[in-house]
Amino acid sequence: MAGSLFGHKKVYFVLGVNKIMPTLEEAIYRARNVAAPKNVLRHGYKCGCSLQGGDRCYDCGAPDRICNVLAIYYKKMRNIEGYRTKRVGKNLYYACIKGRIRGILKYARVAL
Structure with missing residues (x-):
């Protein structure tokens, strides 16, 4: 990030395709109530959503909470030549975290 x-x-x-939502509100909901609880369970963190089985965000104040920041790109930052976005026609899940980013970029036909 x-x-x-x-x-x-x-x-x-x-x-x-599993990361793309029709509206900003749905994207925020998915990040907080679907993706974040799954990541908390996967890492074994102790916070509201993991203690309740990972069904949704409980907006807790636990030290292990991972949904602390929301970044929205309105325009590119200074000193950045540009952003390039590529949609891949399949679910990527945690592929980037598992170290397969080069394979994904090749699949998405993005030149490094």
Whole structure:
């Protein structure tokens, strides 16, 4: 995230179809109530959503809470040449986290 805001000159966003929502409100809901609880359970963190089985965000104040920041890109940051977005016609799940980003970029036909 930090690299897409301040670090690199070129930024690539590769999005699986499961990450794209019709509205901003639905995207925020998905990030907080679907993706974040799954990540909390996967990492074994102790916070409201994990203690309740990972069904949704409970807007807790636990130290292990992972839904602390919301970043929305209105325009590109200074010193960034540009953003490139590629939609991939399949669910990516946690592929980037598992270290398969180069394979995903090749699949999405994004040149590095």
